[in-house]
Amino acid sequence: MKAHTPTLEEIRRWPATVDVPQAAAALGISRSKLYALINRGEAPVRVLDFGAKRVVTASLVRLLEAA
Numbered sequence: 001m002k003a004h005t006p007t008l009e010e011i012r013r014w015p016a017t018v019d020v021p022q023a024a025a026a027l028g029i030s031r032s033k034l035y036a037l038i039n040r041g042e043a044p045v046r047v048l049d050f051g052a053k054r055v056v057t058a059s060l061v062r063l064l065e066a067a
Contacts, residue, residue: 005026006026011060012061014057019055020035020053020055023055026060027044027060038053045059
């Protein structure tokens with residue numbers, strides 16, 4: 001089952017950070033692809049590590065606005 005691809009307006013209403021699967025859906029990529037990018041230090045968004053990786057929503061918005 002394909003994850004819902006959120007609109008930019010929906011993403012702007014998200015909390016300050018989101019989990020990797022949610023961020024991957026916003027980027028239109030698989031969560032495994034985003035985890036791979038994070039592990040290589042190549043993620044196009046800011047990632048915080050609190051034991052579990054969290055993506056900063058503002059960085060998602062900036063990236064998507066620039067696209």
